[in-house]
Amino acid sequence: MTVEGEKSTKPAGPARRGVVGRLSWGLADQAASSLSNFVVGIYVARSLGLTAFGVFSLAWVTYGVVLNVSRGLATDPLVVRFSGVPESSWRGAVARSSGTALLVGTGIGTVSLVAGLSIGGQVGAAFAALGVVLPGLLLQDAWRYSFFAAGIGRKAFVNDVVWAVALVPAMVVAAYVGSVTAFLLAWGGSAAVAAVYGCFQSGVRPRPAGAREWHRDHRDLGYRYLVENVGVSGAGQIRAYGLGAIVGVGAVGVIRGAELLLGPFLAVLMGLSLVTVAESARVLRQAPERLGKFCFLLGGGQTVAALLWGAALLLVPDRLGELVLGDVWSGASEL
Numbered sequence: 001m002t003v004e005g006e007k008s009t010k011p012a013g014p015a016r017r018g019v020v021g022r023l024s025w026g027l028a029d030q031a032a033s034s035l036s037n038f039v040v041g042i043y044v045a046r047s048l049g050l051t052a053f054g055v056f057s058l059a060w061v062t063y064g065v066v067l068n069v070s071r072g073l074a075t076d077p078l079v080v081r082f083s084g085v086p087e088s089s090w091r092g093a094v095a096r097s098s099g100t101a102l103l104v105g106t107g108i109g110t111v112s113l114v115a116g117l118s119i120g121g122q123v124g125a126a127f128a129a130l131g132v133v134l135p136g137l138l139l140q141d142a143w144r145y146s147f148f149a150a151g152i153g154r155k156a157f158v159n160d161v162v163w164a165v166a167l168v169p170a171m172v173v174a175a176y177v178g179s180v181t182a183f184l185l186a187w188g189g190s191a192a193v194a195a196v197y198g199c200f201q202s203g204v205r206p207r208p209a210g211a212r213e214w215h216r217d218h219r220d221l222g223y224r225y226l227v228e229n230v231g232v233s234g235a236g237q238i239r240a241y242g243l244g245a246i247v248g249v250g251a252v253g254v255i256r257g258a259e260l261l262l263g264p265f266l267a268v269l270m271g272l273s274l275v276t277v278a279e280s281a282r283v284l285r286q287a288p289e290r291l292g293k294f295c296f297l298l299g300g301g302q303t304v305a306a307l308l309w310g311a312a313l314l315l316v317p318d319r320l321g322e323l324v325l326g327d328v329w330s331g332a333s334e335l
Contacts, residue, residue: 029144029153032160036167038263044183045257045328047175052122053328054253056180058244059126061256063137066108068229070138074100075145076225076277077218083149083281094146094202096210101142102135103208109134122180129181133188139206140191143198155201163194257332261316265309269302 045053078097082090109131116128147156170186199205215222276298283291321329
């Protein structure tokens with residue numbers, strides 16, 4: 001599908017080549033996104049130590065839940081219902097969908113900011129910083145899904161590269177300051193740069209005023225995705241809060257360190273998920289009898305990849321793990 005200056009929304013060339021191309025851009029985009037997040041996690045773990053990394057991880061887990069709320073209400077319905085549609089329909093849907101994501105980020109961000117200021121201390125400062133950067137983080141993610149719905153994953157990739165480039169000087173400044181708050185502001189602030197750039201890429205401006213209309217038209221899908229997404233990510237958030245309260249925030253850092261070890265495989269998984277919902281919608285619309293085979297091949301490939309990466313993790317030597325994660329490695333490697 002085209003968005004800027006092109007006549008048709010259908011991919012050029014044979015259908016199979018188009019699918020492979022879109023899947024490739026999905027993997028490339030997620031690789032860029034996951035690599036940036038992986039580097040941030042490693043940098044914070046090595047720079048601040050286990051306890052501060054635990055505080056950072058509490059904010060990170062909370063962001064994951066909020067991100068899934070935004071996706072359930074805003075971008076998941078967009079990908080299902082506006083993949084491979086005429087450009088005018090896509091543009092109107094993206095304006096309302098991205099506006100919904102921005103509204104979610106602003107509303108929950110305000111709550112996080114107030115809660116953080118009320119809690120105080122290092123944890124409170126982290127949640128206050130998270131509240132400030134949530135709107136930019138959610139809007140940047142909304143552009144990624146919008147581009148994949150349009151079949152132009154290369155723009156999502158470029159947007160994530162812009163985030164990564166902006167992240168470099170921001171992280172240098174954060175390391176100089178040396179606090180969890182500084183790292184969160186650097187991470188989220190650079191995402192806001194990419195979010196603004198996404199407006200120029202798409203030629204669409206988010207329309208928060210259209211959020212109510214978007215919710216009304218797509219609440220049948222939105223509620224289902226919201227429950228599923230929050231159920232999955234909420235379990236991780238409850239686990240993190242529970243560990244922090246019972247054992248200490250250092251244990252949260254250990255869990256996050258173990259999750260970082262899963263990063264490359266999760267990058268593949270998330271990269272596929274960015275594209276496969278849109279592709280499934282296309283298959284269902286064009287050749288519904290092929291949907292079962294499409295899902296079977298996709299699931300089988302993911303299973304093989306999971307087995308291979310799990311086996312590879314068992315072979316990581318302690319010296320390499322300590323080089324990457326520092327003090328976090330000892331506990332994370334056991335998990």
